[in-house]
Amino acid sequence: MQKRFYLETFGCQMNVVDSERIVSMLGEIGYLQVDAADDADLVLLNTCSVRDKAERKVYGHLGRFKPIKDARPALIIGVGGCVAEQEGEKMLKEVPYLDLVFGTHNVHRLPELVQQAEAGNRRLSVTGFLDQETRLNLFPQRSELDTVTRFVTVMQGCDNFCTYCIVPHVRGREISRASAEIVREVEALVAQGAREVTLLGQNVNSYGNKEDGEISFAQLVRRVAAVEGLLRLRFTTSHPKDLSDELIACFAELDNLCHQLHLPVQCGSNAILTQMNRDYSREDYLQTVHKLKAACPDIRLSTDIIVGFPGETEEDFQQTLALVDEVGYADAFTFLYSKRTGTPAAELEDKTGARIKQQRFERLLELQQSRSREIWESDLGHEFEVLVEGESKQGDGQMFGRTTANRIVNFAGTPDMIGTLVDVKITRVFRNSNLGERVVS
Ligand code: SAH
Ligand code: SF4
Ligand code: F3S
Numbered sequence: 453m454q455k456r457f458y459l460e461t462f463g464c465q466m467n468v469v470d471s472e473r474i475v476s477m478l479g480e481i482g483y484l485q486v487d488a489a490d491d492a493d494l495v496l497l498n499t500c501s502v503r504d505k506a507e508r509k510v511y512g513h514l515g516r517f518k519p520i521k522d523a524r525p526a527l528i529i530g531v532g533g534c535v536a537e538q539e540g541e542k543m544l545k546e547v548p549y550l551d552l553v554f555g556t557h558n559v560h561r562l563p564e565l566v567q568q569a570e571a572g573n574r575r576l577s578v579t580g581f582l583d584q585e586t587r588l589n590l591f592p593q594r595s596e597l598d599t600v601t602r603f604v605t606v607m608q609g610c611d612n613f614c615t616y617c618i619v620p621h622v623r624g625r626e627i628s629r630a631s632a633e634i635v636r637e638v639e640a641l642v643a644q645g646a647r648e649v650t651l652l653g654q655n656v657n658s659y660g661n662k663e664d665g666e667i668s669f670a671q672l673v674r675r676v677a678a679v680e681g682l683l684r685l686r687f688t689t690s691h692p693k694d695l696s697d698e699l700i701a702c703f704a705e706l707d708n709l710c711h712q713l714h715l716p717v718q719c720g721s722n723a724i725l726t727q728m729n730r731d732y733s734r735e736d737y738l739q740t741v742h743k744l745k746a747a748c749p750d751i752r753l754s755t756d757i758i759v760g761f762p763g764e765t766e767e768d769f770q771q772t773l774a775l776v777d778e779v780g781y782a783d784a785f786t787f788l789y790s791k792r793t794g795t796p797a798a799e800l801e802d803k804t805g806a807r808i809k810q811q812r813f814e815r816l817l818e819l820q821q822s823r824s825r826e827i828w829e830s831d832l833g834h835e836f837e838v839l840v841e842g843e844s845k846q847g848d849g850q851m852f853g854r855t856t857a858n859r860i861v862n863f864a865g866t867p868d869m870i871g872t873l874v875d876v877k878i879t880r881v882f883r884n885s886n887l888g889e890r891v892v893s
Contacts, residue, residue, distance in 0.1 A: 493527065
């Protein structure tokens with residue numbers, strides 16, 4: 453009988469890409485993906501540990517699988533991703549019905565682990581970082597997806613060690629893939645039907661910095677943008693300290709580079725930015741934004757912000773509010789600071805009460821939502837090129853795609869439009885998407 457697996461993915465795009473890879477590797481050893489754990493032979497969680505809440509969720513989710521395992525002891529349960537990397541064997545001790553733990557550098561070993569578990573050899577854990585050369589040889593082997601938009605990993609890991617962040621501890625050091633290989637992969641994806649590619653890494657702007665003779669990220673962007681048939685190109689995530697003038701110039705010069713950038717600021721106060729080890733000042737950041745807007749006046753920016761970092765005062769927080777107001781982000785992901793054991797910030801004194809932090813969080817959210825609304829509402833009545841990605845969930849002849857600014861637009865259309873650019877006039881603006889109608893010239 454066909455073996456079945458159920459997979460849930462949490463966290464960032466790194467995990468999404470790892471999960472794509474898991475799906476194709478498990479396919480090769482005879483497993484079919486299903487969308488409920490109840491009738492699966494194997495259940496897997498690909499986890500995130502960036503904040504405490506994300507980590508606790510993993511244990512909650514595992515609890516859901518216990519009754520299934522009680523009823524069917526042959527079920528194999530595995531945990532991968534950042535919590536797995538961080539906790540390792542400890543997870544096996546804490547969760548007696550867990551069979552497999554595989555860390556972020558050991559995703560490729562999953563098929564072998566599953567086969568061992570099938571043979572009765574359970575309670576296995578593989579974590580720990582691999583050397584650079586082994587990692588380079590393991591860079592994504594593509595999955596069979598045939599979507600219009602695809603992710604291409606260009607680098608992995610992080611060397612920045614922001615004082616609050618667990619990522620460098622669970623993903624290891626930065627490593628960049630050879631540019632020629634990246635360009636070949638993009639060409640292959642376009643040949644398969646992809647029309648938009650997002651270059652992916654924890655800090656894409658430092659691409660190639662550690663590899664002798666490798667081109668810069670801006671040069672990589674130019675090479676990828678030149679791939680014939682690629683209608684759109686994006687990249688994420690950018691660290692503000694490494695955003696070069698050469699890269700900013702790409703926004704003015706390359707027709708298919710989208711007018712959108714995620715540029716996490718984290719905080720608007722220099723004192724806190726220093727404590728965070730971000731390596732830029734508020735003024736540096738605003739200067740970068742200024743240059744971006746000069747190069748590309750309709751660029752839409754998004755950001756990440758942490759509220760309530762240890763020692764944050766009301767004045768510090770007001771600096772964040774003022775910066776958010778000044779930049780005018782189209783979207784912002786706002787987080788309450790979460791203490792991560794093993795990071796330097798976990799040792800800092802933190803006198804601000806939870807209630808004050810929560811109030812700051814809400815004040816920021818309110819400001820951001822009103823700025824965001826203003827920005828997206830300014831699209832009303834205007835025409836945008838939309839790259840059509842598929843049929844919308846609402847059904848009834850509605851298609852969906854995105855604008856260059858990465859805004860989802862639903863409109864009446866037909867499936868033959870998938871993978872093409874169509875002109876759409878925006879007729880309504882909702883919180884997370886727009887509604888439009890096709891303009892035929
Ligand atoms: N590499 C990316 C994203 C890393 S994680 C970058 O540097 O921008 C995504 C976001 O989670 C971060 O930008 C940060 O805002 C948030 N984050 C990371 N650690 C956190 C913590 N301990 N508490 C709250 N938010 C955190
Ligand atoms: Fe974390 Fe900072 Fe690295 Fe981003 S740049 S992953 S926030 S350490
Ligand atoms: Fe989370 Fe790991 Fe990404 S901690 S944000 S899944 S790198």
